[in-house]
Amino acid sequence: MKYFLTFTFIISAIFIKSQSKSELSELQVRYNFTFIKDTLDKNNSVTEPMILLTNGKKSVYYSEYYKASIDALNKQLEAPVNKGDIRTISLNGFPQAKVKHSVYKDQNDILISVFMRDLYTFKSSDILSWKISKKENKSILGYKCSKATVTVDNKNYIAWFTYDIPINDGPYKFRGLPGLILQVSEEHGYFNFEAISINKVKLAMDFKKGILITKDQYIKKRNEYIADPSQGKENSESYRRYVEENKKKSNIFLE
Structure with missing residues (x-):
């Protein structure tokens, strides 16, 4: 819980205090992202x-759960506090998110x-x-x-896109098709993104850049984190x- 609170405070800057400078969306697409961490246990998935x-x-x-937790946290932070009182933050009832990535795309970059x-933030250089199949629909x-x-x-990924929504975009870093991507699946079922709703909305598109690193540096830091999530603060046998x-079970990654 302590680590979740720290993360929530840091990541909240993605969504607040920059609304007036943000460009607005035209569409909001909700996807269910289903993934597994252990290739030997495909029945144990997370959505x-x-x-x-x-x-x-x-x-x-x-992640919708991160946004929901941030909104709840901000509501508590903005609530009035009597002079001399200590503000307390409760995590009870906060959505417990498993996905810790966010993605920004423009015509030139994917961050x-x-x-x-x-x-941490790194630039995706994937081409x-x-x-496109002309026969399968x-x-x-x-x-x-x-x-x-x-x-x-x-x-290898299989995507399904629609020409009816001529927007060159999709979940995560996937884009580049002549229509909105509504589903992307890794061929073995390790990762699956599937649209569950599409709405026309005007919302601020805010993105928080973290410490800028290369993709190789990110992979190194990810491996270090998996090897010791507490950063040396714990060293018990358990x-x-x-x-x-956890290292054995975390053996497949998007990047």
């Missing part, structure tokens, strides 16, 4: 609702922010070379969707067992 705010030129993508001990949320495939980081078990 979290994600939000894509996009106007076709720029977009932000983040990915991830919270571990600190908030998405899509192959299916319906998602009532939209006729076409199939496309791509390989990213040695993983903690070491937990870390070793």
